[in-house]
Amino acid sequence: MRLALSIVFLASxxxxxxxxxxxxxxxxxxMGSAFTALSDDASAAMYNPAGxxxxxxxxxxxxxxxxxxxxxxxxxxxxxxxxxxxxxxxxVPFRVLGxxxxxxxxxxxxxxxxxxxxxxxxxxxxxxxxxxxxDRIVFNPTLSLRLCRWLAIGGGVTLLANAAGNGxxxxxxxxxxxxxxxxxxxxxxPTRAAPIAGVLVLxxxxxxxxxxxxxxxxxxLRIDVVSEADFGGIVEGDSIISVRAVNxxxxxxxxxxxxxxxxxxxxxxxxxxxxxxxxxxGDVVDxxxxxxxxxxxxxxxxxVPRQRFRDVWVPRVGAEHLRRHSERLRSAWRAGAYYxxxxxPDQTGLTSFADNDRVVATLGxxxxxxxxxxxxxxxxxxxxLQLHQLVPRETRKDDVxxxxxxxxSGGRIYHGSIMWxxxx
Numbered sequence: 204m205r206l207a208l209s210i211v212f213l214a215s216x217x218x219x220x221x222x223x224x225x226x227x228x229x230x231x232x233x234m235g236s237a238f239t240a241l242s243d244d245a246s247a248a249m250y251n252p253a254g255x256x257x258x259x260x261x262x263x264x265x266x267x268x269x270x271x272x273x274x275x276x277x278x279x280x281x282x283x284x285x286x287x288x289x290x291x292x293x294x295v296p297f298r299v300l301g302x303x304x305x306x307x308x309x310x311x312x313x314x315x316x317x318x319x320x321x322x323x324x325x326x327x328x329x330x331x332x333x334x335x336x337x338d339r340i341v342f343n344p345t346l347s348l349r350l351c352r353w354l355a356i357g358g359g360v361t362l363l364a365n366a367a368g369n370g371x372x373x374x375x376x377x378x379x380x381x382x383x384x385x386x387x388x389x390x391x392x393p394t395r396a397a398p399i400a401g402v403l404v405l406x407x408x409x410x411x412x413x414x415x416x417x418x419x420x421x422x423x424l425r426i427d428v429v430s431e432a433d434f435g436g437i438v439e440g441d442s443i444i445s446v447r448a449v450n451x452x453x454x455x456x457x458x459x460x461x462x463x464x465x466x467x468x469x470x471x472x473x474x475x476x477x478x479x480x481x482x483x484x485g486d487v488v489d490x491x492x493x494x495x496x497x498x499x500x501x502x503x504x505x506x507v508p509r510q511r512f513r514d515v516w517v518p519r520v521g522a523e524h525l526r527r528h529s530e531r532l533r534s535a536w537r538a539g540a541y542y543x544x545x546x547x548p549d550q551t552g553l554t555s556f557a558d559n560d561r562v563v564a565t566l567g568x569x570x571x572x573x574x575x576x577x578x579x580x581x582x583x584x585x586x587x588l589q590l591h592q593l594v595p596r597e598t599r600k601d602d603v604x605x606x607x608x609x610x611x612s613g614g615r616i617y618h619g620s621i622m623w624x625x626x627x
Contacts, residue, residue, distance in 0.1 A: 235539020
């Protein structure tokens with residue numbers, strides 16, 4: 204029992220968000236997610252909910268992306284699951300009493316897990332933010348209003364299923380000299396939501412300014428394990444293990460950006476994103492254990508000092524070049540880059556959270572066919588490639604850290620996606 208409890212109390216479970224990591228949509232993901240001021244299709248539900256009211260057509264986006272988490276710890280494969288998932292989004296502009304409005308719904312659905320819960324010893328080196336962040340559903344319904352020619356606002360929510368355990372019971376007794384046991388598990392998945400909001404300003408035809416905000420959201424794991432033991436009066440009594448943890452966490456995010464049409468065929472974008480990781484307090488599990496088996500001590504509490512993650516600023520740039528080949532055929536080339544510093548502080552104590560600064564480069568290309576070429580509506584096919592280079596990081600522990608040891612972390616993340624878009 205002591206070994207099991209030590210593993211639980213040291214277990215670490217912090218996460219991020221698949222859209223923050225990989226981007227969304229055919230244009231945004233290819234432009235380094237520097238898309239806060241430019242999004243005006245269905246993908247606006249992920250980047251800036253104000254954008255859907257600026258669209259001149261309804262749009263439907265359907266795509267799939269997959270990649271490789273080629274990360275290493277001490278030169279060995281880190282054993283992370285590779286990202287893969289489907290994207291689906293719908294954006295519809297409409298008018299109410301003469302006012303231009305828009306509604307958008309965007310969904311990211313991983314192809315392996317609906318929500319992945321995993322705990323590991325906190326003193327074992329692991330990529331604490333990249334482990335499960337691509338294995339969760341992201342669903343954003345939004346609504347926007349264009350107040351005037353140069354100003355639009357929007358809002359909505361981002362939804363996440365929560366994991367709550369009503370309890371696990373385990374009965375163990377001795378009958379006829381043989382141990383017998385029975386157990387029951389009661390778990391539910393309530394929904395959690397966080398608000399999102401955005402604004403777009405169009406001071407000129409060539410310049411757009413935008414800002415968006417998303418509240419923090421987490422998936423909290425609550426499990427109470429109740430065990431009853433009866434071994435013929437020799438050992439009898441109850442034990443209760445109460446586990447509280449944050450398994451998935453997406454920090455509060457604020458983004459501000461600009462998009463400038465340098466010429467008719469070339470658009471340049473820049474974003475600055477603030478991620479408030481300092482509010483996160485769930486890097487290790489809270490565990491309380493009550494044991495009443497006629498032994499002492501009856502109460503066991505396990506705790507590990509909390510670590511304060513750092514807030515992060517992420518600068519991003521992007522570009523899109525359009526080329527018109529004919530009245531019904533157009534191509535697009537896109538590129539982007541950004542640098543994201545790790546929010547995880549230096550690991551000098553008991554925990555061994557691995558995380559690295561990342562330098563990211565993105566590329567994309569697409570073809571758009573006019574009405575009547577393939578379908579009755581304009582249709583696009585786009586592809587995106589991403590390379591995330593982790594800056595190598597060496598972790599050196601203090602002597603008081605005991606057996607946890609030093610470790611190194613690094614590697615690359617590769618990701619590609621393809622998306623089909625129809626505008627009605």
